[in-house]
Structure formats: C-alpha cells, structure tokens
Amino acid sequence: MRLSFRSLRLRQQFDLWMGRIGQQWLYINAVLAFAFLYLPIAILIVYSFNNSRYNVVWRGFTWGWYESLLKGSDGLGLGTQIGTAGMGGSVLTALQNSLLVAGISTVVSTIFGTLLAIAMERGHFRGRSAIATLIYLPIVMPDITMGISLLVFFTLCFKLLETVTGIYLTLGITTVIIGHITFSLSFVTVIVRARLADLDPALEEAAMDLGANEWQTLWGVTLPLLWPAIFSGALLAFTLSLDDFVVTFFVAGVGSTTLPLFVYGMIKFSVTPAINAISTLMLLASMGLVIASLASASQSASS
Amino acid sequence: MVFFLLPLAIVLAYSFLQQDIGGGIIWQFTLENYQRLSRGLYLGIIWRSLWLGFLSTAACLLIGYPLAFWIIKQPKRWRNALVLLVIIPFWTNFLVRTYAWIVLLRREGVINILLASVQIIDKPLDLLFTPLAIAIGLIYGYLPFMILPIYSTLERFDFSLVEAAHDLGANDLKTFWRVVFPLTLRGIIAGCLLVFIPSVAAFITPDILGGAKTIMVGNLIQNQFLKSLNWPFGSALSMMLIGMILVPVTAYFWFVDDYLRTTSTKGGRS
Numbered sequence: 001m002r003l004s005f006r007s008l009r010l011r012q013q014f015d016l017w018m019g020r021i022g023q024q025w026l027y028i029n030a031v032l033a034f035a036f037l038y039l040p041i042a043i044l045i046v047y048s049f050n051n052s053r054y055n056v057v058w059r060g061f062t063w064g065w066y067e068s069l070l071k072g073s074d075g076l077g078l079g080t081q082i083g084t085a086g087m088g089g090s091v092l093t094a095l096q097n098s099l100l101v102a103g104i105s106t107v108v109s110t111i112f113g114t115l116l117a118i119a120m121e122r123g124h125f126r127g128r129s130a131i132a133t134l135i136y137l138p139i140v141m142p143d144i145t146m147g148i149s150l151l152v153f154f155t156l157c158f159k160l161l162e163t164v165t166g167i168y169l170t171l172g173i174t175t176v177i178i179g180h181i182t183f184s185l186s187f188v189t190v191i192v193r194a195r196l197a198d199l200d201p202a203l204e205e206a207a208m209d210l211g212a213n214e215w216q217t218l219w220g221v222t223l224p225l226l227w228p229a230i231f232s233g234a235l236l237a238f239t240l241s242l243d244d245f246v247v248t249f250f251v252a253g254v255g256s257t258t259l260p261l262f263v264y265g266m267i268k269f270s271v272t273p274a275i276n277a278i279s280t281l282m283l284l285a286s287m288g289l290v291i292a293s294l295a296s297a298s299q300s301a302s303s
Numbered sequence: 304m305v306f307f308l309l310p311l312a313i314v315l316a317y318s319f320l321q322q323d324i325g326g327g328i329i330w331q332f333t334l335e336n337y338q339r340l341s342r343g344l345y346l347g348i349i350w351r352s353l354w355l356g357f358l359s360t361a362a363c364l365l366i367g368y369p370l371a372f373w374i375i376k377q378p379k380r381w382r383n384a385l386v387l388l389v390i391i392p393f394w395t396n397f398l399v400r401t402y403a404w405i406v407l408l409r410r411e412g413v414i415n416i417l418l419a420s421v422q423i424i425d426k427p428l429d430l431l432f433t434p435l436a437i438a439i440g441l442i443y444g445y446l447p448f449m450i451l452p453i454y455s456t457l458e459r460f461d462f463s464l465v466e467a468a469h470d471l472g473a474n475d476l477k478t479f480w481r482v483v484f485p486l487t488l489r490g491i492i493a494g495c496l497l498v499f500i501p502s503v504a505a506f507i508t509p510d511i512l513g514g515a516k517t518i519m520v521g522n523l524i525q526n527q528f529l530k531s532l533n534w535p536f537g538s539a540l541s542m543m544l545i546g547m548i549l550v551p552v553t554a555y556f557w558f559v560d561d562y563l564r565t566t567s568t569k570g571g572r573s
Contacts, residue, residue: 015474022475030373033366037392037446040403043413047406057416138307140552142504144521145314145541146307148528152317152538153310182307243396246506250528260398267402267511276406279399286395294387 041283048276065277091278094262097173101248101258102241105180110234112181113188114226118218120189121196138186147250150179154251171253179251180244184237191236195229196222228297235293239286318538328534336539345523345540352519353547355434356503359441360449363498364491366442367449375457386454393447401440401511408436408512432514440508441498448497456490492555500548520544 051062069091119125120132138146151171158169203225207217223230245260252261259282266275318336321329339345374385392400407413408430415427430436460483468478484491506521513519518526520540527537 011474019475026369026373026376029366029369033370033446034388036366036443037389040407040443041392041395041400044399044403044406134308140500140548142501142521142544142548144504144506144524145311145545148524148537148541149310149314151528152313152534156313239394245398260396263396263398263402267398267405271405271409275402279396279402282396282399287391290391290394 044276045280045283048273048280050273053272065273066281068274069277069281091259091262094257094259097176097256098242098259101173101177101180101256102238104177105184105241106234106238108177109181109184109188109237110230113185113233113237114192114230116185117189117192117196118222121193135186135189138183139190143183143244143246144250146183147179147247150175150182150247151250171251171256173253173256175251175253176248176256176258179247180241183244183247184240187236187240188230188233191233192226192229195226199225231296232293235289239289242286314538314541317535318542320535322533322535333535336536337543339536340539340543348518348523349520349543351434351517352503352505352521355438355441355505355519356499358438359445359502360495360499362438362442363446363449364495367446367494368453368491371450371454371457374454375460386451389447389450389454397444398507398511400444401508404436404440404443404512405431408439431512432517434513434517436512437505437509437517437519440512441502441505444508445498445501448501449494452493452497453487453490456487460486492559496552496555499551503547504544 048065049061049063050058051064052059116135120128120135154171154175162168199222204217204221207221208214212220243260244258245264248258248261249264252258257265263275263278263282266272266278317328319332319334321331321333321335340349370389374382374389377385405412409415410427410429410431412431414430415424418424419427464482464486465478468482473481503519504521505519506525509517509519509522510525513522520543524537524540524544527533527540531537
C-alpha cells in the first residue's frame, strides 16, 4: 500500500517535470520558428544596403543598389547591366506591366467571381453542384499544370486562328491577363460565396416582400452586405496577380515581362545586392497592402 | 471556367499524341508518353519529388503544430498579432522569399561566412543546389499553410476536455494523443494537403535552389515544354502530376472527411 502510494507520487512528479519540459520546448520551438520565418527576410533587407558586390562582408551603408535599379545599371560602377538577361526592359516597365495585369485581372475576376458566387448560391440550375466542385480545382491544381495547359491552349487557338483567318497572334500581355483571371476567379468566388452562405436569406425576402424586384434587392440589399467579402476577394486577386510567377512564366511573351519575371531574370543572370534592393521594395509594398487591408477590415468591423 | 477546363482537356489529349520533330504534334494515338515515364531517369525525378514533398510536409507539421499550440496558449490579445506574424510572410512574394535563401546558403553566403568565422569549417560548404536546399525552401515557403488550418481547429477545440482528461488521471502525453490529437486531426490533414500539393509540384524552389542536377517533376515539365519541345511527353508528365495530387485529395474528401466529421462531433459531445 505504501509502496504504491510512493510510486504514484513519483509518477506525478515525473508528469510534472514532463509538463514543464513540454512548456519549455513549446516556447523554444515558437522562438525558433519565428526566427526561421523572419531572419532570412531581415538578412535580405540588411544586405540590400551593403556597399559590396558580394553579399558577404559588411562594407558600409549605401543606397547605390536602389539607385542602380532606377538607372538600370550597376550602381557601384562595376560594369554589368543588371536584370536584363534575355528579358529586356527596365524595372519600371516591369512594374507598369505588373500593375496593369493586376488591375485588369482584379476588376474582371471580382465582377465575374461575384456574379458566379451569387448564381451558385441563389440560383437554381442544372449542374450547380458540379460547378461548385469545379470551382475549387484551380485552387487545388498546381500552378505549373495551369501554366502549361494555358500555353498549350493559347498556342492551339492562335494556330487555328491563323489557318482560318490568317491573323497572326503571339503570347503577350493579353494572355497573361487571361491567365491571371483564370486563377483569381476561383478565389473571389469561394470567398464571396462563403459570405453569401452566412447571410440571412430573410433580409432578401423582406426586401422582396416590400416590393423590391430582384435587381433592386441585389443592388440595395445583397451587394452592400457582400461588400467586405468582395473587397477581400479583390484584394486577394490583386495580391495573387502581383505575386504570380509560374503561370505568367509560361504565357508571357516579348514585352509582357512582369515584376516577378524581371526579378527571376535578375536571379538567373547573376546574384547581386540589386536583387536584395528590389526584393526589399517588393516586401515593403506587400506589407503596405497587408496593413491597408487590415485597416479597412477593422474599419468595416467597427462601422 | 472555359479557360481552365478546355486547356486541361487539350493537355490530356496531347498526352496521347506523338511528337513531331521541331516541336510539332502528330495526330496519332499512342501510349508511348506514359510508357516513357517508367524509365529510370524519370522515375528518379518523380521519386525525388515525392520524398521531398513528404519530407517538407513532415517538417512543417513538426514545426507548425507546436507553434499553433503555443499561439493558442497565449493571452487572447496577443493571439491575433501572432497569427498575423505567421501570415505576413505568406503575403510576400514567393520568389523573393526563395531568393533570401540564396543569400544565406551559397558558397559565399551568410551561413558559410558565419561558420568560417567561428572556425567550424575551413572551406565553404556546398549548401546551395542540393536537395537539402530545396527542402528548406519548401518548408520556408509553405509553413504558414500548415499552421493556419491547425490553428483554426485548435481555436474551436474545447480545452476543458484537457482538464477532464487530467482529472481522470491521464498525463499530458496521453491527453494529447487520446484527446487533442484526434480532435484536431482535420486541421492536420488539411495542413498536410496544403503543404504536400505545392511541394510535390514545386517549380520555382528547385529551379532556384536546386540547380540543374537536382530537378523535380515541375522542372522536367518546364524542360519538355520550353526546351526539348516535346509537348506530348510534357503533357503526360503533367497528367501524372495531377494524378499524384488528386489521389490524396479525393481519398481525403471521400473517406477521411466524412469519418472525421462523425467522430469529431461524437467526441465533442461525450
């Protein structure tokens, strides 16, 4: 009896120690994980100000790499042109292309994604559940298969068009925009549809009972309630478009180099702190987007 | 939708066609492209993609689960900020995040300099262009995908169940395996799928961190389409990649999801 009591005490003691070790371990893991997530980015930013061609030893602070980005030449006067390895164009053109593609694809995919979400949630037609499953496919599908299938598709279409009408088209900014709409659309639809499913249908029914027709209900009741979801869908579409490399890589042509393609060209050409500089700028821009979206989210939550 | 399904159907059709010299296509049915997949060279690349996918998924789970658990244990006012800290890297450009590891891993990179300065090594290690570099890049890129679903299941988890298990004499380890783990399994599986899918199909990470020798299926597909100009074989590779991904996903939705849904509601009630 005494023995078993003692062994119980020992076991409790053991469990207590294990629990403490577990707590410590959780804490250490968390610190290491956040270090893992942020140290590479921090080091990347620090070396963008390093006055040395090689990311090795610290040789003093400089803005030179940022200036070189704007000029399109090597800021420290070491010769080589940056970032133009087989890509052509400057950073600013690439940025313009990126913003143009992101802008158009966001607008189009937000409009069609919202309409599709409304049709799927409120409409009654055949094959609704099939579409509901299909809409998830572009989200699950790896981007490389989407990239090559669009490439195959566009090439085939252009070939057909050429043999039928004689018009000769090539890959370019339009195909990039279509590609981006293809993957953004699903994300917008899923987000808007989730919000729509949470909406109380009684609100729309009440509007109808009070004499509003379907369009008036849509404009006056449904859309205002959906606005936060539409906005976050649009924001996601915009970010995905700015971020996308793989799909763009396959469907881009001459003159439609986006910012990620430009950066890729720089990395492949030679590793210089100019890449750190452009990376830092892109990091800052995406941080800005995150903060803006959070601010608008908290604003819409408080109103 | 037309721009998604139609192209995919064309790729499926292409995968059964023959290659013409110079990038063209001969409209004749063949299974040759799929037979070619079983050659040693390609099997090696497929195998590498699979194990790198499993490795990075396992590593993300081992880092991500404890992290999600730690976050949920923090005071409420800190939690959202910590989750945001997990999300921020996800919002930054993938290419930029991958490039950050070049700065760290290359021969004249930060890690080699640090190790040399404390005299652990006397000549630089070849860290870049190895499977290890790819694995690190994949883990780094997709860790948030693991943490977020696990966190959201933990958020819904009723922690009074842990107290109940303790009161009934179970220790921490037993409580975790018998109570917490089964009830958060859905989040774990969702996280694993979200990491495994893009890891197996990775293209940027092996392209930048793996170099020419350690390529994965994604790079092989790119080679077939843009360099070798063997579109039918590239199409067959893509179809195989989709198959590799659809198998775990459909298995999850058809069998595991329903089963877990019923057991987790039961577990919640008892």
